[in-house]
Amino acid sequence: MEQLLRPIYQERASRPxxxxxxxxGKKEDVSPKTDTFDTILLIITKENKVPVFTKHYTFDGKKAAMHIITEKQLHKWLLVGTNKKLIDWILFGKILFDRNEYLTNLKQTVKDFPFYGRNIKMGIEFAKLVRQYLEGKVCFEKNNHLDAYDHMIESLHHFARLAILDKGLYPEITVWSQVKLIDAEIYKLYKELIGSDESIEKRLELLFLASEFLIHxxxxxxxxxxxxxxAQQDFWTIQELHEHEELKNYSVDLEVFIEFLISKGFIQVETVETKGNGLYHRHYKIDPTTI
Known part of the structure; x- marks a missing residue:
């Protein structure tokens, strides 16, 4: 397949x-890491009209996918961790063209896993964890145990990814295989939730107790x-927080995360008068002792 795709990638490589x-290449008969395609051709560009452009090809019963992605989109996926296949492609793919050792340096960066990247990934995972935990608790208190179970399964997945990130590793698709080796406590909680002989109510009750401690x-x-x-400025409006380039990645979890951190004393609320009688704007600042 590489020979057949050669004219395509050579034409792209000639562009500045x-x-x-x-x-x-696909390694298994059914390979989720290549979206079941026999071959993936990944082309990274400085910029493009669209951040992701994809084409599919077929020849003699085999199929290939070409993905052209911008450098900005690549960094976003690496930073946020929403495209886990990409890590595998970068680390284990064969380099066909490498302008000024761009891919060589990128591979090394991914292997080294810079601390900044770990911080933002942990923040996003933790925000998602908080939402799932709080929603699960509400369902449990209303005796909606199956819905609570779904939320707590999701929260454990976020716990698992946090444990992996904390070790300076990337969470893989087979996340529980990783966690089994590096965090026995979280792996045990997961096994007990899905496999215990206790009633679902009892399992959830115990998990909420353990989760509260782990979250704290x-x-x-x-x-x-x-x-x-x-910490970059004294006060923030909620709109300023939503519009910050890095905090955009928290998406719908940002506000519940901020409220959670207020309840834990990490963020403080400052009220500012409005024109309405007795009505105040809420502004947010950090407690400097928490940094």
Whole structure:
């Protein structure tokens, strides 16, 4: 398949906008890491009209996918961790074209896993964890145990990814295989939730108790990124927080995360008078002792 794709990637490599080309072959009969395609052709460009451009090809019963992505989109996926296949492609794909060792340096960066990247990933995972935990607790208190179970399964997945990130590793698709080796406590909670002979109510009850302790012990690490961002100025409106380039990645979890951190004393609320009688704006600042 590489021979057949050669004219395509050579034509792209000749363009000054192209930074690198990687080819990835399927390793299993059914391979989620290549979206079941036999071959993936990943082309990274400095910029493009669209951040992601994809084409599919077929030849003699085999199929290939070409993905052209901008450098900005690549960094966003690496930073936020929403495209886990990309890590595998970068680390294990074959480099076909490498302008000024762009891909060589990128591979090394991914292997080294810079601390900044870990901070923001941990912040986003922790914010998602808080939402799932709080929603699960509400469902449990209303005796909606199956809904609570779903939320707590999700919260454990976020716990698992946090444990992996804390070790300076990237969470893989097979996240529980990783966690089994590096965090026996979280792996045990997961096994007990899905496999215990206790009633679902009892299992959830025990998990909420354990989760409360785990969340408390991990809050400082999980909040580090957002607090470092907020330390850049004295006060923030909620709109300013939403529009900050890095905090945009928290998406719909940002506000519930801020309220959680207020309840834990990491963020303080300052009220500012409005023109309405007795009505105040809420502004937010960090407690400097938490940094």
């Amino acid at each position: 906008n192209t930074l690198g080309v990687i080819i990835v 012990s991990r809050t400082a690490d999980g909040a580090r990124h957002i607090l470092n961002v907020m």
